[in-house]
Every structure is written in structure tokens, then in C-alpha cells.
Amino acid sequence: MNRMFKATTAGRSVDEITEGRRLRRMRKADWSRRLVQENRLTVDDLIWPIFLIDGENRREEIAAMPGVFRLSVDLAVREAERAAKLGIPALATFPNVELSLRDQTGSAILDPDNLVNRASRAIKAAVPEIGVITDAALDPFTSHGHDGILRDGIIVNDETVAQIATAAVLQADAGADIIAPSDMMDGRIGAIRDALDAAGFQDVAIMSYATKFASAFYGPYREAIGTKGLLKGDKKTYYIDHANADEAVREAEQDLAEGADMLMVKPGLPYLDIIRRLKDEFAMPTFAYQVSGEYAMIRAAAANGWIDGDKAMLESLVAFKRAGCDGILTYFAPQVAEMLRA
Numbered sequence: 028m029n030r031m032f033k034a035t036t037a038g039r040s041v042d043e044i045t046e047g048r049r050l051r052r053m054r055k056a057d058w059s060r061r062l063v064q065e066n067r068l069t070v071d072d073l074i075w076p077i078f079l080i081d082g083e084n085r086r087e088e089i090a091a092m093p094g095v096f097r098l099s100v101d102l103a104v105r106e107a108e109r110a111a112k113l114g115i116p117a118l119a120t121f122p123n124v125e126l127s128l129r130d131q132t133g134s135a136i137l138d139p140d141n142l143v144n145r146a147s148r149a150i151k152a153a154v155p156e157i158g159v160i161t162d163a164a165l166d167p168f169t170s171h172g173h174d175g176i177l178r179d180g181i182i183v184n185d186e187t188v189a190q191i192a193t194a195a196v197l198q199a200d201a202g203a204d205i206i207a208p209s210d211m212m213d214g215r216i217g218a219i220r221d222a223l224d225a226a227g228f229q230d231v232a233i234m235s236y237a238t239k240f241a242s243a244f245y246g247p248y249r250e251a252i253g254t255k256g257l258l259k260g261d262k263k264t265y266y267i268d269h270a271n272a273d274e275a276v277r278e279a280e281q282d283l284a285e286g287a288d289m290l291m292v293k294p295g296l297p298y299l300d301i302i303r304r305l306k307d308e309f310a311m312p313t314f315a316y317q318v319s320g321e322y323a324m325i326r327a328a329a330a331n332g333w334i335d336g337d338k339a340m341l342e343s344l345v346a347f348k349r350a351g352c353d354g355i356l357t358y359f360a361p362q363v364a365e366m367l368r369a
């Protein structure tokens with residue numbers, strides 16, 4: 028207690044000090060806490076990222092993400108049906124591409140019948156009411172695991188952007204409702220918008236991974252899509268330095284100018300300050316990606332009995348709402364939806 032405070036409070040009762048403003052009053056009962064609660068998580072806030080794999084009736088658990096599976100397209104359709112029944116608005120798909128199909132330029136992203144596009148067609152045919160979000164980044168398709176074309180040790184920006192824009196059109200043609208490019212190349216939002224419009228996909232939206240940070244929290248995802256053993260070096264020449272915030276605002280501003288409909292911040296929990304800044308600055312639909320490492324942390328601590336996993340999951344998701352998010356990409360989506368329904 029500092030000296031000033033002691034001087035002004037000397038001899039006065041708590042009521043005199045607070046002048047009757049007792050904030051604990053509204054916390055005294057469950058009904059009043061519910062009445063004044065500022066933020067609430069609903070099923071409408073959830074986007075469920077799912078992993079795809081070739082084959083039929085295949086379901087492989089990801090070691091670093093207990094409870095998360097790579098699914099063949101037929102099973103992904105089944106999960107999409109379950110998600111729609113639970114009221115989850117949208118899915119985001121990520122493929123684990125067969126190694127023999129990966130190459131230096133990620134050319135398989137330009138195959139209209141690649142795993143992602145086959146999944147979009149199958150899901151939209153069976154469950155037209157659920158939103159399908161696809162990523163146009165090259166990393167699942169490259170032999171080096173980078174998000175762009177690699178030449179002489181450099182991720183080549185403009186050539187990558189041209190390829191991503193073509194891939195986005197193929198994804199839209201396969202049924203994707205939202206293109207969400209996670210690659211962080213400069214200029215890709217404008218290029219994707221132009222390409223979509225030119226191909227007649229004016230109504231396909233773009234959710235920009237506008238602020239994607241170079242992060243250690245992507246580890247389990249790289250295991251899930253099989254880039255972990257392939258990736259050499261890091262992604263610091265294209266993702267944002269995790270120490271920077273003003274730069275994140277500039278990235279978002281640029282993507283909005285190029286035509287992004289929605290912004291995403293990734294990872295999530297370590298970047299709540301960025302979410303708040305973008306929401307305040309741009310007042311646009313803003314999303315967080317609670318990434319694989321965040322999921323793994325909560326699951327691992329819970330498995331050890333060190334935290335209550337369900338409560339930590341809900342608390343982390345409400346934190347995104349409090350920070351200004353309109354929705355969250357989370358591997359917990361079906362589990363949360365079940366809990367919210369109960």
C-alpha cells in the first residue's frame with residue numbers, strides 16, 4: 028500500500044472509501060452473474076478445422092492432438108453432417124497430401140480433383156447448409172513444407188500469388204464458400220479477389236489470415252498435415268515477427284484495402300492484444316485461430332490432471348469473444364457445441 032493511499036484512507040470505513048460502490052454485489056448469486064455477463068460463447072461463434080487424408084473409411088488420430096483425426100473424404104462428410112446438426116456454421120479443411128504428390132512448387136494445388144477440392148464437392152453435396160472454408164496456401168502440397176514456391180532459398184512472392192489465385196478459383200469451383208489464404212504473401216488478397224470475380228465467383232468471400240505470426244504453436248499442425256519432417260528453416264521471411272503489433276495493423280489495413288471480407292489473427296490466445304486492436308481500428312468481422320499448439324497445451328495439461336480441461340477450453344474461447352472476436356477457429360468446436368447444447 029503506498030503512502031498516498033494510506034493518508035487518504037486513514038480512519039475511514041470500507042463503505043466510506045468505496046462510497047457504496049461494491050462491485051461484489053452483482054457477483055453474489057448465479058442469477059445476477061448471468062444477468063450482467065458481458066460476453067457469451069455460442070455455437071454460432073465456431074469454425075471447425077478438420078484434417079483430410081486420401082482413401083476410404085480412414086480415421087487416424089494425431090499424436091500431438093488427442094481427439095483430433097485425419098479423415099478420409101467419406102468420413103469428413105459424416106463429420107460435416109454431425110457439425111451441421113450441432114449448429115456449427117462452418118468447417119475449414121486442411122489436407123495431408125500423399126508424399127508422392129508433393130513437389131517443389133506445390134503443383135498439386137492446381138489439380139481440380141485434389142483432396143481439398145474432392146472434399147469440398149462431397150461436403151457441399153451432402154450438407155449444403157454448412158459453410159466450407161478452404162486454405163489456398165501451398166504448404167500441404169510442397170515437398171519442402173513452405174507456403175510458397177521456393178527458389179534458390181527464397182520464397183518467391185509474385186509467382187506464388189499467381190498460383191494461389193488460380194488455386195482459389197478451383198477451390199471456389201469445387202464449392203468453397205470462403206477462401207482463407209494462410210500464406211502471408213504480399214498482394215494475394217487483391218489477386219484472389221480479382222481472379223474470383225473474373226471467374227464469376229463474386230459471392231465467394233475472403234477471410235484473410237491477415238496477421239499470421241511466426242510461431243512455435245503450429246507444431247502439432249505440421250505433424251497433422253505431414254510437413255513437420257519436410258520443413259527446413261523457418262517462416263520468418265513471410266510470417267510476422269511475434270514481437271510486432273503495429274506491423275499487424277498495417278497487414279490488416281492492406282488486406283482490407285485489397286478486398287478481404289474478414290480478418291483473422293493467428294495464433295489466438297498469445298495475440299489477444301492484436302485482436303482487440305484490429306477490432307477497434309477496422310470494425311470488421313474478426314476471427315481468431317486457436318491453433319494446434321494451443322489445443323495441445325490444454326489437452327496435455329488436462330490429461331495430466333493439472334487443469335480442468337473443459338473449463339480451460341471454455342475460458343480460452345470466451346477470452347476471444349471478450350477481445351473482440353466474432354468467431355473462433357477451434358479444434359474444440361464439436362466438443363464445445365455438444366456442451367453448449369446440453
Ligand SMILES: NCc1[nH]cc(CCC(=O)O)c1CC(=O)O
Nearest residue numbers: 164166174209244245248318319
Ligand atoms: N499455411 C500454413 C498453416 N496452415 C495452418 C497452420 C497452423 C494451424 C494450427 O497450428 O492449428 C499453418 C502454420 C504452419 O504450418 O506454419
Ligand SMILES: [Mg+2]
Nearest residue numbers: 211212213278
Ligand atoms: Mg499481407
